[in-house]
Each structure stands twice: as C-alpha cells, then as structure tokens.
Amino acid sequence: MVPTRVLAGAAALLAAACVTAAPAAAAPLPSSLTLTATTDGHAPHVVELTCDPVAGNHPDAELACYQLAQVDGDIATMPGTEAHIFCPMIFQPITVTADGLWRGRPVTFQDKYTNSCERDNKTGNLFRF
Template identity: 35%
Template sequence: MRNTARWAATLGLTATAVCGPLAGASHASPATAPASLHAPSALVLTVGHGESAATTAPLRAVTLTCTPGASGTHPASGPACAELRGAGGDPDALTDDTGVRCTREYAPVVVTVDGVWQGRRVSYERTFANECVKNASGTSVFAF
C-alpha cells in the first residue's frame, strides 16, 4: 500500500509540474498579446563605396519599419515605405528615373537591403556606377 501511495504522489507531482505551465499559458494577458495583426516589415539599408557588399564596409546604415506605420532612422521613411508597398516589397521592382543625366565616371556605390517585408525575408544588393546614378534611381528608398 505504501508503494501505491508513493507512486500516486509522484505521478501527481509530475503531472502538476508538466501540465501546470501549460494551463497558465491559455490565460494570456493583453500585455502579452501581439502589438499588430500585420506581418512585420522592418529593413536595414546600407550604402558603401565599392563593387560588392562582401568587400565594402558600409558608410551609412538606416532602419526602415513600415508596419504598422512608417518609422525608423531613414530620412524619408513615409515615401520609402509607400514606394516599397507599390513594388510589393521587391527592391528590384523599384523604377529608375531616366530623365536624370549623370557622368560616366565609374566610382561604384553598393546598396543593400536586409530584413523582413510582410513576414517574408528580403536580402538585396545593387551596385550603381556612381553616387549620381544611385540618386537618380528615382526612389526615396535609396535616398539616405
């Protein structure tokens, strides 16, 4: 009888230890609820002089958060988020401004975009021939 009582007490304590935290999880407070029902859109953008991000140290880096609202250290976060929304979060789909003329000087500038757009991973790198070509891309996304 003593073994049965000991076994029952051990089983009860084990069940409490294992199931106790699980029962408390169902009573989540509003403070632990997600802040937004939208998928995250947060990016880190860098720019540096060189042909590749692998061989170039970034000169500047900014953050851009577009969900739930435009924010971050990007100087034009509102227009940049609007342009990315229009492009479906794809930096390759951003249009270039063909009306601006730049010199043919080759002083490469590399831009990277890394982060998450609407829950989907984004990793982008583009090399422009020079700073003028980068600025003439016609987008607020690369204007930092």
C-alpha cells in the same frame, strides 16, 4: 399577427450579429529593413527602415515605405525616379544592400551602381541617405 416591436427587435439583433460576425482587419505583418550604402573606399552608411507604421532613421521613411509598397517589397523591380535623370559620367561605385522583412517575407537585396545618381535612378528614394 406579430407585433411591430417584436419585428423591430429581431431586425436589430440580426443587424448586430452581422456587424460582430464581420472579420476584423488583420494587422500588417512586420516590415523592417536594414539598408546599407557603401561608396568604394568609404565607411558604409546604415539606416533602419520600418513600415506599417513608418519608423526608423531613414531620412524620408514615409516615401521609402510608399515606394516599397508599390512593388510589394521587391526592390529589384522598383521603378526608380519618375523621370530618369541624366547622370554625370563620374565613376564612384556604390554598393547597396537591404536585409530584413517585408510584410513577413524575407528580403535580401544587393546591387552595385556606377554612382549615386544611377542608384537613385534604379531604386528611387530607398537608398538615398
């Protein structure tokens, strides 16, 4: 007959081995983008956005990173604003670009919108700076 203390010790060693054998959570791959918004006839506005952890000089980096995470960094598929806002018919073209990495994958995006309202309807908070 095996003593109870021996069984308890063996169970504790087995539990410790299982805990240490579990793979550690991998750190997120880099997510860092340079975002540019240029209204025709004006100097470009440029901000840096880093996610995981959130950093950079984007005015609402946390929301921008959250919105990017929702589409896994695919800016072309961003849902934009939750309730599409009726935009005034003001023609003030704005071009936006994004270059960098999303979780280790290269990101290159460029598009042109009639005005900043249309841009926000298409890209949410990402280019709102």
